[in-house]
Amino acid sequence: MGDRASACYASLRRTSGAGSSSMSLFAELKRRNVLRVAGLYVAGAWLVLQVAGTVLPMIDAPIWLSRAVVVVLAIGFLPALVFAWAFEITSEGLKREHEVDREVSITPQTGRRLDRVIMAVLALALVYFAVDKFLLAPERTAAQTEAARSEGRSTALTESYGDRSIAVLPFVDRSPGQDQAYLADGLAEELLNQLAKIPELRVISRTSAFSFRDDDLAVPEIARRLNVAHVLEGSVRPAAGAVRVTAQLVDARSDTQLWSATYDRPLEHIFAVQDEIAAAVVEKLKLEAFDAPSRARPVDPRAHALVLQARHVYLQGSAEGMQRAIELYQQALAIEPGDAAAWAGLATVYSRQAAKGLRPVDEGYGLAREAANKALAIDPGRAPAHVTLGWIADSYDVDPAGAARHFGRALALAPTDVEIVRDAAPMVATLGRFDQAIALGEYATSRDPVNPLGHHYLAYAYYVAGRYEQAIASWNTVLRLAPDFGSAHQLIGLALVASGDPAAALTEIRQEPVDEWRRAGLPVAWHALGKPAESDAALAELIREQGNDWAYNIAAAFAYRGEADRAFEWLEKAVVRRDSGLPEVALDPLFRNLREDPRWLPFLRRIGKAPEQLAAIRLEVQMPAK
Known part of the structure; x- marks a missing residue:
């Protein structure tokens, strides 16, 4: 180290000593390419820091790693300059500067190479800047906005409910054959629904709570993800007409057991077990006592088991599961013809089949209407039956007043039922009641945070309300x-079109995995970009491939392009075909170009969607506490 320092000092004296013929220090720094190395180091370090600032958060790297990168780069700057001063690259390799004869020095050629490297690094920095600004920054901003909004909602929920929040996890099937999951799930779900009726208790919905069934996560971690203070878990072991149920209530913050119990009862007494568990939870959480729902009509345990099985297979979401659910509901009704739950469940499955194209629309909605009406004849307070009739009125009958009447009744009967609140949100939005729709959607997502459907409905409410940034953030949560x-x-693409960013819209729509939806969006995006030939080609493909079933979306594309005659032509087809998109037409931003057309209001009046008709619809929604 001493020899190297002496050599550097001697070299410096040779170049900066007294005398008119000696070179200035600046000139020597330039000759040895020290200044170029400094510029290259600064440019390269900036690029590394920018990339690290983008990549490290994406992989959830600890904060100390980002700081370490900054410290290492800062420490390395001075050694890099000393190295550039003390050493020189020659044709024979790296040598100390004082060992190189000035006559054979190749520092000018090295300097030119460094200039090219600096230019390359600056070009990379410019490319990174463009990519970050136009591609990464919007997604990062949307994610930060949604995270801030989610944090705000979590804080508000904590302030409103304190420690009075709970998730009911799926009970474990302890049967010898491990084939009674439907019974375990059914018990947990009915407990959840019973606790959800307590206004001062925030209960996470089935979809979110049950989503952790196969995850090997500790209770505190599940509670953190669901933002609850308590967790109720248990197991079910049926055998020979009897059942053993164990349950325990856990304080998620300390991972300590607050209460536990085991119940050995005949299977027909399962309802009593539910009531006892719910009462114990109320007592331990120091909530106001509540009345368990009355069951004036005893239910045959065989029929009840079949109803639980039917719901279990229906929730699998497959075509086979839906058909099997219908068979099980029918078996339950053969045993217990007056079981309102079986009729309501049957109505839900028929309606879902019709909506998904698994059963002819007229047949599916007809069967659903008949089953829902039978459920209400037996039990007028059966809220899910009203929801089914509301969907039929909205999507099939194009009867917004009827839809509002049924959904309003369902919300009055079950104001804290997350599924009912969630399903009501888009219908309320189509009536133009944006604040109510958004409040319903936010309530649903706060209690069902990992269910993408709830966030989808909330995003739709934001979209038709013109709050495009929030709509995009919610749809990104869905994804x-x-x-x-x-x-x-x-839909993110359409929101970007509406907010004036057609280039980003096209990029987004091209990522749509479902061909039908992608085709429906491309004509709009191309037109927004000022590419009429591409828009024409995309619209021609949409009509060719989906003309029989997507009349509403084709009408929307023509309307956005300003082709009013073709838009009204396809709207008429949508009416004849009972297109499920029609409930959205009055408020859909894509139809904005038609709003001054003299045919627009008469068309809306025909389907009950004119402004004065929507304003006259009575919908008294008692908003649940957030």
């Missing part, structure tokens, strides 16, 4: 929860 969720990319 984080379910990357293959059909229509989410396309």
